[in-house]
Amino acid sequence: MSKVTSAEVAARAGVSQSAVSRVFTPGASASKQTAEKVRKAAEELGYRPNVLARAMVSGKSRIIGLVVAYLENHFYPEAVEKLSNALQERGYHLLVFMASQTAGDVSGVVEEILDYQVDGIIAASVAMSSELTERCHKAGVPIVLFNRSQDTEEVSSVASANVAGGRKVAEFLLAGGHRKIAYIAGWEGASTQRDRESGFVARLQAAGVALHARGVGNFQMQTAAEVTRTMFAEDPPDAVFVANDHMAFAVMDVLRSELGLNVPDDVSVVAYDDVPTAAWPAYDLTTVRQPANRMVAETVALLLAEIDGEGVAPRKIEIDGPLIVRGSARIPEGWNE
Structure with a gap:
């Protein structure tokens, strides 16, 4: 079976091919009536827009690469889910790459991510060398470190205090x-x-x-x-x-x-x-x-601001988290924090 084209959807809906493109392009303008007709025709024909082809034309893949060293720690699967949800709400999707904690392996993985034409990179539980950071900057791909920080002022980071x-x-x-x-x-x-x-x-x-x-x-x-x-x-x-x-x-x-x-x-x-x-x-x-929710929100906000070219300087954000007192430790007399 041949794939259904946008031209066929346009013909079925009685609109122009550019109108079909606008309906399936996040942030593009299309009237409610046009959008309803196009989506109805697309559903009837089984049409799905070619996201990769659109990315080649627009220069924006709307994909964020995530580098993570390990997922055994339950903090990271939860954080990955929150990052994915937060990015989807902004029209982006997360592509996860696993790396070890060695600089060589991280470098290789980041080079691979860049080949996917991602719009940005989140590095979680890994460190980025200054050379690797510079490589990403030259490629026009911003980076934010999640739950990590570095002494350099060249890359944004978000971590707890x-x-x-x-x-x-x-x-x-x-x-x-x-x-x-x-x-x-x-x-x-x-x-x-x-x-x-x-x-x-x-x-x-x-x-x-x-x-x-x-x-x-x-x-x-x-x-x-x-x-x-x-x-x-x-x-x-x-x-x-x-x-x-x-x-x-x-x-x-x-x-x-x-x-x-x-x-x-x-x-x-x-x-x-x-x-x-x-x-x-x-x-x-x-x-x-x-504070995973706040860390995720700050990470996404920083990264998308850099992607959108708002001219923001790299920032280091630390978010304070409370001590949650339970039963595994002796509770001091009169302790009320």
């Missing part, structure tokens, strides 16, 4: 009387990991409390479980701040199921993200909430 979040956790644990406080880090190449730990340790030091123990979980459940076994083998801490919820679930499983410890009577566990699983009774996890 990670330093402040780490500080909130330290204040909460100190107020609960903890002094043997440990930290399980994520991937050390991530700005989120660096900033959460920085705020956490700085606040402990300001109170005259040294970090009791430290391990690196690399944002992976299995690695975090292994770190927990080692950390609690001798002189165990009485509280642990875990760099994200994903690892914290594994930490809690090991503490309770393998080591026979009570959470929070024997050890308090606090994490970061507040993914839906954190509220499950099985974990009831105290954690810093990443």
Whole structure:
């Protein structure tokens, strides 16, 4: 069967071919009567507009490329869904590309994305080198980092206030009387990991409390479980701040199921993200909430402003998130935040 053309739709609807094009072009002007006739004819004939062909003519694909390193962390599938929905509301579609956290792999994936003639790129859970950022700028493709930041002023980024979040956790644990406080880090190449730990340790030091123990979980459940076994083998801490919820679930499983410890009577566990699983009774996890809705809204607004050529300078946006107190950590007396 041959594909139905716009000319056939125009003939059936009794309008010009340009009118058909306007009806199926987002933002183009067409009267309500014309649109109804065209869409009725298109449905009867089984016509679908050729989005790729239109993109070649207009120079706009209305596709946004998303680079993400991993989806095991429940924060990212939720964020991807929110990004996709927010972009669709603005007439754009999300094309997802997976990459590892290595600079070489990210570079290769971004080069591949550019071949798809995307209008913009969102880089989530990956870092962009200055050379790669410059390559995208030369191609006229704006980038926004999501849940990451970089020292460079050349690229926009949106993240939660990670330093402040780490500080909130330290204040909460100190107020609960903890002094043997440990930290399980994520991937050390991530700005989120660096900033959460920085705020956490700085606040402990300001109170005259040294970090009791430290391990690196690399944002992976299995690695975090292994770190927990080692950390609690001798002189165990009485509280642990875990760099994200994903690892914290594994930490809690090991503490309770393998080591026979009570959470929070024997050890308090606090994490970061507040993914839906954190509220499950099985974990009831105290954690810093990443304000995903606001982060997504700011990311989309920044990216589309750059795509529309509004001359906006790159911006770094940090959005504060609250500490959600549940049952996995000792609640300080009189705590009301």
